[in-house]
Amino acid sequence: MDGTVLVADDDRTIRTVLTQALTRAGCKVHATSSLMTLMRWVEEGKGDLVISDVIMPDGNGLETLPQITQMRPGLPVIIISAQNTIMTAIQATEKDAYDYLPKPFDLPDLMKRAARALDLKRRAKPARGAVEAPAALPSAREDLPLVGRTAAMQALYRLVARVMNTDLPVLITGESGTGKSLIARAIHDFSDRRTLPFVVASGADLEGMDGPSTILARARGGSILFDEVSDLSEVAQAKIVRMLDAFGDAAPRVMATSQRDLTEKMETGRFRQDLFYRLGGVTLAVPSLRERVDDIPLLTAHFLARVERDGVALRRLSGDAMELIRAYSWPGNVRQLENTLKRLTVTSLSEEITKAEVETVLGNQPAIEPLMGVGEGDKLSASVAKHLKRYFDLHGGALPPPGLHTRILREVETPLIEIALDATGGNQAKCADLLGINRNTLRKKITDLDIRVTRRRKLM
Numbered sequence: 001m002d003g004t005v006l007v008a009d010d011d012r013t014i015r016t017v018l019t020q021a022l023t024r025a026g027c028k029v030h031a032t033s034s035l036m037t038l039m040r041w042v043e044e045g046k047g048d049l050v051i052s053d054v055i056m057p058d059g060n061g062l063e064t065l066p067q068i069t070q071m072r073p074g075l076p077v078i079i080i081s082a083q084n085t086i087m088t089a090i091q092a093t094e095k096d097a098y099d100y101l102p103k104p105f106d107l108p109d110l111m112k113r114a115a116r117a118l119d120l121k122r123r124a125k126p127a128r129g130a131v132e133a134p135a136a137l138p139s140a141r142e143d144l145p146l147v148g149r150t151a152a153m154q155a156l157y158r159l160v161a162r163v164m165n166t167d168l169p170v171l172i173t174g175e176s177g178t179g180k181s182l183i184a185r186a187i188h189d190f191s192d193r194r195t196l197p198f199v200v201a202s203g204a205d206l207e208g209m210d211g212p213s214t215i216l217a218r219a220r221g222g223s224i225l226f227d228e229v230s231d232l233s234e235v236a237q238a239k240i241v242r243m244l245d246a247f248g249d250a251a252p253r254v255m256a257t258s259q260r261d262l263t264e265k266m267e268t269g270r271f272r273q274d275l276f277y278r279l280g281g282v283t284l285a286v287p288s289l290r291e292r293v294d295d296i297p298l299l300t301a302h303f304l305a306r307v308e309r310d311g312v313a314l315r316r317l318s319g320d321a322m323e324l325i326r327a328y329s330w331p332g333n334v335r336q337l338e339n340t341l342k343r344l345t346v347t348s349l350s351e352e353i354t355k356a357e358v359e360t361v362l363g364n365q366p367a368i369e370p371l372m373g374v375g376e377g378d379k380l381s382a383s384v385a386k387h388l389k390r391y392f393d394l395h396g397g398a399l400p401p402p403g404l405h406t407r408i409l410r411e412v413e414t415p416l417i418e419i420a421l422d423a424t425g426g427n428q429a430k431c432a433d434l435l436g437i438n439r440n441t442l443r444k445k446i447t448d449l450d451i452r453v454t455r456r457r458k459l460m
Contacts, residue, residue, distance in 0.1 A: 001111075003048035003118040007031040008038040009080070010056050014103075018051060021107060022114065035059040043071055049098075049117050051110075054081040054088065062088075065095035076117040080105055086146040086157045090190045093161035100158070102149040146182060147302050148295035152287040156183075163282045164191045169254040171262070171279045174286030177333030180257040181227060183286060188223040193253055196222030206236045212243040219252040229279065230260040230271060237272045244278050254279065289330040289337060296326050299334060303341045315345045320355035327401040328362055329391070384412075414449050417442070426453050 005027050007018050015031040022029045030046060032038055035056045041047060050068065052061040061079060068077055076098035081088050092100040099113050148154070163170060164187055172180045181200070188198045199219045205211055215224060226232070226240065244254065256279045265271035289296065300317065308314050317325065330336055343361055344353050388408070392400065417435070424430040428446075432439040446453060 001025040001027055001115045001118060004028040004030065004046060005114065005118075006038055006041050006047035006050045007052075008035060008050070008056065008061065009033065009053040011053070014053075014080075017107065018110075021111060025111060025115075027114075027118075033057065035061065035064060039064060039067065042068055042075065045072075047075065049114060050075060050077040051114065052077060052079060054079060054083060062091050062095055062097075065092075065097060069096055078110070078113060078117060080110070086160060086186055087190075089154070089157035090161045090164065090186075093158075093164075102154055104149075146179060146186060147298050148292055149298065150287075150292040150294050152292050153295060156284060156286065159282075159284060160187060163187070163284075166282075167251075167253065168281035169256075169279050170281065171283045172255065172257045172286060173262075173283060174257075174259060175288050175333055176259050177335035178286040178288055179334055180259070180286050181225065183284060184223075184225045184255045184257060187255065188253070191223075191253070193222050196220060196252075198223050198225070199252075200225045200227050202227065203232050203236045206232075206239045212239050216243070216252070221250040221252055223253040223255060226254075226256040226279075228258060229256040229275075230258040230262055230265055234272070237275050241272065241275050241278065289333045293326055296337070297322065299337060300325065300341060303338050304345065307342060307345045312345050313351070315348055315351060315353055317353045317358075318355060321353050321358045324355055324358045324362070329400070410449065413445065414451065417445060417449065418451055421451070421453055428453070 001022075005018075005022050007015055007022075007029060008031075009015050009018075010033045012033070015033070019029045019031050030041060032041075033056070035052075035058050038050070038052065042050070052064070054061045061081075065077060065079075068075060078099045078101065079088075079092045079097045080101050080103055081092075082103040088102075089100050098117050101110055101113070146153075146157075160183065170184070170187060172183050174180050185198065188194065197219055199215060199222065201215050201224055205215055229237075229240075232240070262271050262276055262280075266273050266276050300322070304315055304317075325337075325340075332339075340361055344357060347361070348354075348357055417431070420431045420434050421428075424434060428442055429439055432442040435442065445451075
């Protein structure tokens with residue numbers, strides 16, 4: 001690696017680490033804690049690469065990017081930031097950063113990116129007067145918990161930033177509660193179409209002869225999101241195909257979400273192949289919470305801060321409580337985590353939420369995550385086997401938390417008893433007979449599993 005690298009960061013440790021690593025790799029390094037000094041070096045023509053933090057004592061590293069581009073077209077800038085939100089990634093891309101990495105960063109990864117930046121410099125364009133300032137981006141939305149420093153989320157952020165201002169259709173996949181619709185909203189809100197309408201279209205909106213035309217009229221060249229497109233009827237799917245084929249000038253951006261495997265549904269004839277290919281210009285896979293466990297503390301802090309702003313007394317998790325939160329499988333993903341924390345802030349007896357309080361709340365929730373793509377015709381045993389295999393696989397070679405047998409039995413036993421009680425109109429004697437267990441055993445299970453029994457007439 002050859003070249004001169006300008007490093008700007010107010011953290012002395014980071015400056016030292018980067019200086020040593022880049023020097024060992026053969027680079028010359030100028031390091032500073034001041035953006036003013038960095039900009040002076042750039043103006044003097046120093047440096048072949050800039051590595052800059054965002055929040056500095058004398059300014060914002062992102063806001064200097066247009067000035068760097070104006071003074072030194074083609075000079076690559078790598079942004080590093082402790083602000084691990086989708087907003088930072090989008091702003092870095094909008095302002096023409098060469099690359100973006102969250103803190104704490106992986107040093108070998110940063111070195112590889114720096115080497116590519118030095119070896120593959122963008123062709124400098126001649127400066128033509130003042131650089132036009134990009135349109136102001138909307139402020140971060142309070143209902144967007146798109147926070148994460150894990151590799152999976154950072155890769156998603158970069159892809160969102162790259163496709164944001166294209167016209168390609170976007171298919172967003174992921175389990176329920178991962179934030180698929182929030183990703184779609186972010187793509188619209190930070191794109192060139194941000195001042196135009198964002199329309200969420202359901203199956204009901206497509207009904208009738210005028211359904212598709214009404215949706216188009218509402219969108220007015222903005223964005224249309226078909227939420228959970230896998231659940232739409234064949235008639236609704238056909239209407240979408242005809243709508244997309246009839247697009248003319250000023251066509252809206254089209255996005256769709258799905259928590260089901262559309263490939264499997266298409267192969268079994270339950271989803272139109274022509275619609276699948278029309279929607280899948282770019283596919284964004286939103287990771288489950290189990291695949292981004294290291295983001296749970298960030299999300300927890302985000303949600304607890306939001307609850308406090310809503311007027312609830314400040315709460316924090318004890319160390320043991322946080323470990324239990326991290327070890328949980330979160331079948332409902334980010335949405336379930338948020339609801340759990342809301343409940344804990346209300347029910348906790350003190351400022352610090354204890355492990356016992358978390359155990360009580362989580363004990364009444366399912367512990368096995370849903371499986372995307374299980375065939376509707378599969379036998380129960382086959383579905384359970386696929387479900388459990390994926391549960392083990394998602395732990396990356398490590399064993400799941402202890403108590404798996406009890407959790408699995410509870411997961412199956414609770415809906416079995418609830419459905420049996422519903423089928424027998426809440427008659428516990430009939431329900432026990434139906435299940436083939438003793439009535440006292442049934443009563444104990446109803447109590448232990450916290451099952452609500454409603455007695456009513458039921459024709460059997």
